Amino acid sequence: MCADTPQTPDYKDTLNLPKTAFPMRAGLPKREPAWLERWAEIGVYDRLREKAAAAKGTDGARRPFTLHDGPPYANGHLHIGHALNKTIKDMIVRSHQMMGFDARYVPGWDCHGLPIEWKIEEQYRKKGKNKDAVPVVEFRQECRAFADAWVDVQREEFKRIGITGNWDNPYLTMNYHAEAVIADEFMKFLMNGTLYQGSKPVMWSPVEKTALAEAEVEYHDKESFTIWVKFKVAEAGGFVPADGEDADFAGADAALVAQDLEGAHVVIWTTTPWTIPSNKAVVYGAEIAYGLYEVTGTPEECWASTGERFLLADNLAADVFKRARLGEDQYTRLRGVSADELSSLSLKHPLAGVEGSNGEWDGIRDFRAAPFVTDTEGTGFVHCAPSHGMEEFELYRDLGMLEQVITYNVMDDGGFRADLPFFGGKYILNRKGGEGDANKAVIDKLAEVGGLLARGKIKHSYPHSWRSKAPIIYRNTPQWFASVDRKLDDGMDEMGTSIRERALRSIDELVKWWPQTGRNRLHSMIESRPDWVLSRQRAWGVPLTCFTKKGALPTDADFLLRNDEVNKRIVAEFDAHGADVWYQEGFKAKVLDGIVEADAYDQVFDVLDVWFDSGSTHAFVLRDREDGTEDGIADVYMEGTDQHRGWFHSSLLQACGTKGRAPYRNVVTHGFTLDEKGMKMSKSLGNTIVPEEVIKQYGADILRLWVAQTDYTADQRIGPEILKGTADSYRRLRNTMRFLLGSLSDFTEDQRVEPADMPELEQWVLHRLAELDHKVRDGYQTFDFQGVFSAVFNFATVDLSAFYFDVRKDALYCDGDTLNARAARTVLDILFHRLTTWLAPVLVFTMEEVWLEKYPGAGSSIHLQDIPNTPADWLNEPLAAKWSKIRQARRVVTAALEVQRTDKVIGASLEAAPVVHVRDSEALEALNSVNFADVCITSDIQLTSDPAPAEAFRMPEVDGVSVVFEKAEGGKCQRCWKILPDVGNHAHDGVCGRCDSALG
Template sequence: MSGDLPTKRDYRATIFLPQTDLPMRAGLPQKEPEWLEAWEKSALYQSLRDAGRDRPRFTLHDGPPYANGDIHIGHAMNKILKDVIVRAYQMTGHDAPYVPGWDCHGLPIEWKVEEAYRKKGKNKDEVDPVEFRKECRAFAAKWIDRQRTQFKRLGILGNWDNPYTTMAYEAEARIVQELLKFAMSGALYRGSKPVMWSPVEKTALAEAEVEYHDHSSTQIDVAFPIIKTDIEALSTAKVVIWTTTPWTIPANRAICFGPDIDYVLVEADELSDGALIKRGTRFLVAEALLSAFAQRASITVHGVVERYRGADLANTVCAHPWRGRGYEFDVPLLPGDHVTVDAGTGFVHTAPSHGEDDFIVGQKFGIEVPMTVGGDGRYYDHMPLVAGDHVYKVGDKICDLLAENHALWGKSTFVHSYPHSWRSKAPLIFRNTPQWFISMETNGLREKALAGIEQVRWIPARGKNRIRGMVSDRPDWVISRQRAWGVPITVFANPVTGEILQDDAVNARIVAAVREEGADAWFAGDPKRFLGSDHNPDDWEAITDILDVWFDSGSTHSFVLEEREELNWPASLYLEGSDQHRGWFQSSLLEACGTRGRPPYEAVLTHGFTLDADGRKMSKSAGTGLSPQDIVDQYGADILRLWVVSTDYFEDVRIGKEIIKGQVDAYRKIRNTLRFLLGNLAGFEESERLPIDQMPELEQWVLHRMAELDALVRDKINGFDFNPYFQALYQFCIVELSALYFDIRKDALYCDAKDSVRRRAARTVLDLLFYRLTSWLAPILVFTTEEVWQARFGVDAKSVHLQQFPETSASWRNPDLAEKWTKIRAIRRVVTGALEVERREKRIGSSLQAAPKLYIDDLELMAALDGLDLAEICITSSVEVIVGRGPDEAWRLDDVPHVAVLVEQASGEKCQRCWVVSEEVGADAANPDICNRCAKTVQAPGCGAA
């Protein structure tokens, strides 16, 4: 009997199955280097410059990283974000060059070279300065090459063959030239002020080179005896100060009070064991801090004798606690706006040599600013009692000396945030030392900078207030460092008067020598070669201090933006981490405003810092570090690039192994979307293209969404905000395309006749989608989109990165249709939910086995279904729409009222070609196992079974 059974026909050859060579598995770590090599061979960067020659210029000026180690994840985020922005501008009608650069001078590099000396037991000071500088130059060059390779591996496209470096001779010459502009304008001067100083590195540090850590200090309460006063009751009293820096006591020259603070004259009546104060002693403290001080001083009972306002204490003078032991000067009480009652005693110990507020008070009232501590952190020999002692180790000795004079009334440990060097990690000190400054007031630099800030577009907007506050309050710019590696301060000063030599001819000879020989010329040459015959070398001192590296990088606009033909001044955009409000953004602002009267940038974008998955600072030693090289080697650079745009990078961002795995999953979904497009566009010809007005509603809705996305991505590019840009594309791919449009149209693409309107419409839309998705994603997934592009057009096709975003017609927008399809998608969601229940209960397998009954009791929802094949949209064999609420047991969703679904089994037989269950199956005697649609299709021209 079995031989009499009809043989089922194989219809696979009649189905238009997807065809693509793009593999499902990306293999990015292996393939990406091949793309890099191909781009280099084809000179892609130069092709982009040629293509953009007549377009509007967009210039992103690269903030230079230090050339002193492998790149870290923060570097990777910064460079990838720059690359995404530059590529996006290039693909939206601009010429967007990218010239990378490196900061090569200064402490980070010098410190590394010194470390090598220390390991060999050598002292860097014993080496010829020019030889030492050559080693620093070689060290920087080595790391430039290494970092360049690492940046290129991330897919960063730029002028890597001709980057800028601050140690190039031409760059050093321009830095010198910029410095001399300040010298000639009178803004450069040598002064003596307390600056942040590293005794370990023996140099001043900029604020940007400082990091703050918790530090245990010795806090002390010190009594200063009053020796002059207008108030009789105070004649035998003592003023109590509180400090966490006992080593500054030898530099004390005044005590500050708050004019509006309430003070009390107190007598110590009862003391606990161990108290350092004597019973019956009278002292002055702020009333608000009396209780806290009494506890520190072990005073158990005390009485208030008198009350005073701070202003009453004018004309009061104290003696230094060590009077009679070399500290014979008076210590006046002075009003200070910086005095508060947040901690201490309400009286501020004032050492003008070792604090900014202290120095300001000293200048205001003519108080001496003594030279107390040398560059190595030791007191000068002329300092009584402490000569030769190191400030880090003198604390106990200071306390003992105060106790000997009965001036130490309290001593304990105090943990607080304290400045440390970002290189040596050692605590810093404020130290009065001769330095070179650029005045914020001479020539109105502060006003120019504040006015310039108002001209700039700050992204995010809060950056404007941040930098404005910093510039408003900042002191004069300290530009000198006591180091060996960097651009020297190439000026001559009169050793007696301090006057700077202002001579254009001398300056021209200096600049010419540096341009020819590099900055080493200043150290290697005889000063006569610069001074010429008009000046006696004996009358002038050649300054050997080194320029702060922030002046170097702040001058890059002059020798990068102004000198390179492919760039513009001012830059369209500066982009760095938020710490650069204090660093590069500000030094560039001050340098350009001081020499050109305006900022060197039109817009400034700041991103946050990279943290580990738990929100902690990245640390290799703590096991929370994650290197970009490891991520690229395991997953590929496109995954790391995807992570950057998936974050809200205006805030601090997190990264960890699980977070990266999430990006791998997102990448897989995007790649599958692109594979679907490729597979179903195989053999697409222009003759298939269907006019938009002939397309079904579903295709017109997809066109509407493309038009919306086109507007969104262009707007977000303008705002440099690629997180919503990417999220919109990602959701479009996985929710609206893969889970909806592709899901619905698979049947038409696979099973419709080759020339059916529905299939032609779908293929036309897939073609339009392909061009848009590949171009929109190209700035982000630089390798994948190139692979997808060539998978469709061949290896000889022009790079996807040479394309422009396709123009999208405004006529594609159809808000009314979009509103209608919002309702349809809501209805479909209820049906899909009901089908999932049936599938979970194993009452159906495929959704095509179902014939849902759809109950709707809302006329607007009913109207939305007019003219639509709901079975096609819900991917079921049939759908019966019934007006009414539906039975209680029907499936419902709370957020879609008025819709209910009962799922029933579809009646009929399963079509062996399209799998629809239909009573039509068997109606065609020639094709008894397929439905009428399929029977007609297999007979049509172009069908594999025809």
């Protein structure tokens, strides 16, 4: 190049390009802890409470909003379900705070109960230490220390996810005041007449040696022994059929009828052989067709004998004989047997009269009809051990015969009582929950005495303790119950006079359910539930603070000591010293002194069901704390769907017994977290996702974003590929925020343009913001985080990044002090404040980073801001309809140019000056009213209503718009890169007129 050849100036430095230090790469795992420290230093949560307190009594007063935390259990590191749960809660609290509420959140922990007690016992066993040899208070203190340590661990893990709340003062069910209130709430049941002691079959864990509630039980497949047992007919009572009643009996002699049943066997089927020693009866169905069958031949290895007769349901007889290894030609049906005839029979236990039985089973077994017998499975007869089955228990309770049929053969560890003939000391389960030796012993003995017809195994769904994972049994034990149907003596009858009535009315009249299916589930559970078993035979918990009169029966009016002054003394002692004092020598005498004679009463040492603990939390958190609620009722309870039988359930029952109504106004539920294939997570399968690992790799905001993107009301999936997709969404959103920050780097208030003075494109953005503001607020108010994030994300990536930013980059970068540039920056500033506040409840760390990039003050935080109010007059439906047509036409133009770019005819859209044929006159008018070339990012454009030539580009989905490609004519502006005829004709070399003006 010659030395005197003129050179075009480099205009890059004259452009208003985005300027920001906000990095493309987030580096969240390393940077998030610093923001946590900063929030702690400036006290964000406390400052929000102070802000609300200062606004009380003014026009800016904030209505309290309280989400009451369902307490996680204090034992072990967090799993992905914890992360989902707490993140949803956090988004509820933060979003309501930013919508103008005083949103309080007191995190809590469930600290009592079997899981912790079990851990301490495991430690004892490893050391060869006997729990029973340790003073109970010492043992309880070890449980307390264990829970306390895990509270500290879990608190830090929750904080790392970005959960806001009163972490310095959480609630713990083992705090002294909490224990005092739990006891006080229990004593309200004592005083209002719902508490009683009863003896009935309850779900019992032999491994843990305690009763269990339904919420503590889960169902797993289990292989069980199954046996067909013979009960011999002891005698037949001379039944005589009525004339014509049964063709088989026409004219038959009564004595002959009796004769062919005596010595026959009624066959029962059971999957719990260990209950046979406790059998007291057999029942049949009054509407079932039965027959008398005789064995006519037997194969080898068969427990039936030729000539034996059996009573069976006709629908099941063939299956029973098949199980007994008899062919169809080896038995015959002699005749039908009616229910009236069955009612005349009595039966013998298969172990009756056996040598060495000491008469244990010699009594005649009761034999009667029962409504729960069917002929769809088994034999058509049901063996009854009312001590181990609720239906049988209720049958004989209603008959007034419990004293005759209740047994106490099974001890608390699942072993038979030591003096039970043949089976004493045998165990249903071993210590680890596996099969014990009781079932085999019973089966072997039945086979030995000829009491067995068949045996086998069955795989079926069976209840297990969710803590020990061991099978449970039903066992009759004295327990303490809260009646759900007794009339309450408390004067709070507005919602009903019993716990059940109040609960059902609360569900329907006082509570909103998200989703509505939660209502149906809990309603059906409450409708059919039995009385609440409150007692547990353990050590670590709040004791049942009551006394029983020595020598009195549970049915006696004075059996329970009901005294307000005693109750007050107990509460005061617990408040000062904790529940451990109940176990200290002399406590009974101390609280009963001067009121009743202490020696006349026994002190109860069972502990409360932990669901009563957590169900009572509304009293010591919502009612008693300064950051609680005025009426002791929460705005929201939010937990997983399993809590319809857990915390939602127990809280409802407990509050209906002590407050007269539900303790919540809204109940939000989430599903379970599965792996990417929809499988339940399991360590053995290696498909678990640990929050800590996700945070280490991606950062907590990615985990939070996954929560926001999922439909939490159903079961959700998570895994490496899903997290990669979540991270990609995050990057796209981060780039949007980076563009905003860069474009606002030099924005000042004196550049602000009023909405009415803005170009149409900016007014359209404001319209979209007004639409979104309504959607965001409504979504947050209805806990629809997926809907909120989807709407904001689509707006940010489609409406903004792919359209508005794309169109306005030219004005932002190249214009001088023009209306377009100033209006665009004004809108970007408005966008900044809305996007950051809309997204702050979800992306707590990233939106803080974005905010501090623009407002870096020492006490600055996005989490101290509210979502800005959006003027209703920004809504402009006619303008939105017009710009919808413009954007549709733009789609056709950009698609047509993409074809030319792919064919390498052009490299950029600014090289084009297409001709756009528009059939619709209204659409053409809309396009002519704006700078459509700028909208399409072309150097020029021609609009015409002329018919489009055949070769014109068309899109089927946009009717009436066609594009003919033409190249732009003129020179290329060295500053804005548009190709225009006037380039080179201005004071500054190589630029267009617009850029020349901008250069001054």
